[in-house]
Amino acid sequence: MSGEPEDAEPDLRHYRELARQLRSVGVVNRELARRLPHDCPPASAGLLTLLRRHGEMRMSRLTELLGIDLSVTSRHVAHAADRGWIERLPDPHDGRSRLLRLTHSGESRLDELSELATETMREFLGDWSAEDVATLSSLLERLGRTFGDCRARGGHSPPPGTDAAPDPATSRT
Amino acid sequence: MSGEPEDAEPDLRHYRELARQLRSVGVVNRELARRLPHDCPPASAGLLTLLRRHGEMRMSRLTELLGIDLSVTSRHVAHAADRGWIERLPDPHDGRSRLLRLTHSGESRLDELSELATETMREFLGDWSAEDVATLSSLLERLGRTFGDCRARGGHSPPPGTDAAPDPATSRT
DNA sequence: TATTGTTATACTCTATAACTATA
DNA sequence: TATAGTTATAGAGTATAACAATA
Numbered sequence: 001m002s003g004e005p006e007d008a009e010p011d012l013r014h015y016r017e018l019a020r021q022l023r024s025v026g027v028v029n030r031e032l033a034r035r036l037p038h039d040c041p042p043a044s045a046g047l048l049t050l051l052r053r054h055g056e057m058r059m060s061r062l063t064e065l066l067g068i069d070l071s072v073t074s075r076h077v078a079h080a081a082d083r084g085w086i087e088r089l090p091d092p093h094d095g096r097s098r099l100l101r102l103t104h105s106g107e108s109r110l111d112e113l114s115e116l117a118t119e120t121m122r123e124f125l126g127d128w129s130a131e132d133v134a135t136l137s138s139l140l141e142r143l144g145r146t147f148g149d150c151r152a153r154g155g156h157s158p159p160p161g162t163d164a165a166p167d168p169a170t171s172r173t
Numbered sequence: 174m175s176g177e178p179e180d181a182e183p184d185l186r187h188y189r190e191l192a193r194q195l196r197s198v199g200v201v202n203r204e205l206a207r208r209l210p211h212d213c214p215p216a217s218a219g220l221l222t223l224l225r226r227h228g229e230m231r232m233s234r235l236t237e238l239l240g241i242d243l244s245v246t247s248r249h250v251a252h253a254a255d256r257g258w259i260e261r262l263p264d265p266h267d268g269r270s271r272l273l274r275l276t277h278s279g280e281s282r283l284d285e286l287s288e289l290a291t292e293t294m295r296e297f298l299g300d301w302s303a304e305d306v307a308t309l310s311s312l313l314e315r316l317g318r319t320f321g322d323c324r325a326r327g328g329h330s331p332p333p334g335t336d337a338a339p340d341p342a343t344s345r346t
Numbered sequence: 347t348a349t350t351g352t353t354a355t356a357c358t359c360t361a362t363a364a365c366t367a368t369a
Numbered sequence: 370t371a372t373a374g375t376t377a378t379a380g381a382g383t384a385t386a387a388c389a390a391t392a
Contacts, residue, residue, distance in 0.1 A: 014306045015294035016287055019205060021313035023219050025198045027240030028320050030383080032192060033358090041358065046196050059374060067200035072360055074375055096368045096373040114189055121188035124319055133187045136312040139305060140194035146297055147201050203360080206381090214381065232351060245383055247352055269350040269391045 035120055039083065040113065043076045048085060048102065048110045056101045058091065067148055085109050208293055212256065213286065216249045221258060221275065221283045229274045231264065240321055258282050 033042045050065050051057070057065075063073040077100060080086045085106030091097035102110070125133060206215040223238050224230070230238075236246040250273060253259045258279035264270035275283070298306060 011303050011306075012291050012295070014303060014310055015291045015298070018298075018306055018310040018313070019290035019294050020219070020222055021310050021317065022198055022201055022205070023215065024240070024317045025195055025202075025313065027317060028195055029198075030240075031320055032195070042196065043359070046193070049193055067197070067203075069361055070374070071376080094369075094373080098374075117192035118185050118188045121192050122185070124323055125188065125191075125316075128319075130184050130187065132312060132315075133184070133191055135308065136316065137187055137191040137194050139309040139312070140191070140198065143298075143309065144194065144197045144200060146301075147204055150297055216382070242384055243351070244353080244385080267350080267392075271351075
């Protein structure tokens with residue numbers, strides 16, 4: 001059947017194919033989400049992860065890292081704060097701002113989550129070579145950075161070397 | 174479990190990092206979704222794409238390819254059928270089943286969508302090497318296949334080489 | 347009785363807009 | 370007036386469960 005895409009150049013076909021594959025990542029993410037503790041939605045997990053990696057930060061900074069609207073961040077942060085995983089401290093430099101910090105409870109929570117995610121990935125990707133895993137991770141990181149920079153074309157582009165930046169084997173623009 | 178003080182081996186850190194990067198793909202997908210025509214949600218785009226790639230199929234098969242629940246597929250298919258993008262034909266071999274087929278209208282719709290997605294990807298990934306694009310696409314395809322096979326461990330595990338496998342350049346288990 | 351789909355309901359994540367409080 | 374954050378509301382996607390029709 002499919003006898004159409006003879007007109008598309010190879011490069012364009014790769015773009016199109018990539019767009020499609022990106023959409024199908026949802027399946028994987030849902031599988032990961034399914035295994036999370038019931039009081040910890042995926043959004044909370046992502047939030048805690050960023051907070052450990054980059055350390056104390058303001059709402060707006062977290063929003064930028066998450067690539068979502070500030071209002072959404074506010075919700076997620078409230079959820080995590082209600083459960084004692086993070087603190088919202090006043091910013092000494094700006095009365096409007098609030099500094100977010102992981103609590104001890106949040107740290108141990110994050111340890112569990114980290115363990116769970118790692119376990120799941122190992123279960124499913126047990127037969128992948130370490131190199132392929134690293135390559136995929138690296139390319140996705142670059143992809144996110146590329147889109148993030150374009151969306152927030154105001155400037156920043158903070159390199160994630162703070163806490164646990166693996167960033168192994170791949171060409172980086 | 175043998176718990177060692179140094180715990181996380183490099184491989185484990187890569188697993189954890191990959192899990193994190195996969196979650197951040199949402200940013201990219203939202204950007205892609207933003208550019209879709211207003212009467213065409215991302216789910217419809219995915220549905221039409223699969224229908225062209227694999228040809229006429231039943232609801233259950235489409236559900237399997239999408240990696241979602243049949244009830245969700247039903248909704249999306251109804252949406253697309255209401256707009257004349259696909260037909261739901263009776264299955265001559267099974268009265269309970271319905272065969273889905275792309276209409277001419279759906280084909281041209283899909284051409285637009287394909288063009289849009291390609292354009293967006295090219296805009297953002299213009300400075301990526303063709304090889305990196307292909308590699309990422311390929312690894313994601315493999316990832317989806319791996320998870321899909323594990324999830325559908327009830328029986329099938331239908332190798333996707335059935336119909337129209339693009340399958341470009343990467344090691345495959 | 348088992349399977350294919352459909353529909354009703356609920357939950358998560360997100361965006362927009364209106365609002366408060368600081369700057 | 371502009372910015373940081375909160376809250377209310379709406380829309381998209383998904384899962385579960387109850388249901389209809391056919392095998």
